[in-house]
Amino acid sequence: MNVLKQVQAWLRWPFKQLKHVWFWLRWPAPHRTVVVDELPEQFRDKEIYLIGENGHFWCVAMLCPCGCSEVIQLNLVAGTRPLWTFKLDSDTRAITLSPSIWRTVGCRSHFHVRLGRVQWSPPTKHLPPNQPNPQPNRQMIQRHHKTASEPSSR
Ligand SMILES: [Zn+2]
Numbered sequence: 001m002n003v004l005k006q007v008q009a010w011l012r013w014p015f016k017q018l019k020h021v022w023f024w025l026r027w028p029a030p031h032r033t034v035v036v037d038e039l040p041e042q043f044r045d046k047e048i049y050l051i052g053e054n055g056h057f058w059c060v061a062m063l064c065p066c067g068c069s070e071v072i073q074l075n076l077v078a079g080t081r082p083l084w085t086f087k088l089d090s091d092t093r094a095i096t097l098s099p100s101i102w103r104t105v106g107c108r109s110h111f112h113v114r115l116g117r118v119q120w121s122p123p124t125k126h127l128p129p130n131q132p133n134p135q136p137n138r139q140m141i142q143r144h145h146k147t148a149s150e151p152s153s154r
Pocket residue numbers: 064065066067068069070107108109
C-alpha cells in the first residue's frame with residue numbers, strides 16, 4: 001500500500017467516526033441491518049433482516065414500523081414481482097430499499113426505508129395499483145345487505 005493512500009485513509013478516519021456518531025444520534029433511531037441465512041423466528045423492533053447466503057440475497061424482512069407487529073417480507077429475486085432492490089451504506093451498513101413499501105392489507109402503511117430510517121408517506125385513500133381492495137368500503141357493504149335482504153329473505 002502506498003504511503004499517500006495510507007495517509008489519506010488516516011486523515012479520513014475521524015470523519016468516518018463522525019459519520020457513525022451522526023448516524024446513530026439522529027432521530028428517529030435507525031434500523032440495524034442484520035444479515036441472516038433464513039427468516040428469523042423472532043423479529044425485533046428496529047432491525048431489518050437481509051436474508052440470503054454467500055452475498056446472494058432473496059428477501060428483506062422487518063416488523064411493520066407502525067407498531068401493528070405484522071411481519072413484512074420483500075422479494076429481492078429478479079424476475080418475480082413485486083420486486084425490491086436494496087443498497088447498503090459502505091460505512092454504517094444502513095439499508096436503503098426501493099421502491100416504497102405499501103401494505104395492501106391490515107394497517108395499509110406506506111413508507112420508504114432510506115439509510116435504515118423509515119420515512120412515512122402522506123396518507124392517501126388510493127390503493128397501490130393492481131391490488132384488489134381487501135376491505136370493501138361501508139357503502140358497498142350496505143348496498144350488498146340491501147340487495148341480499150330485499151327479495152324473499154325470510
Ligand atoms: Zn403496520
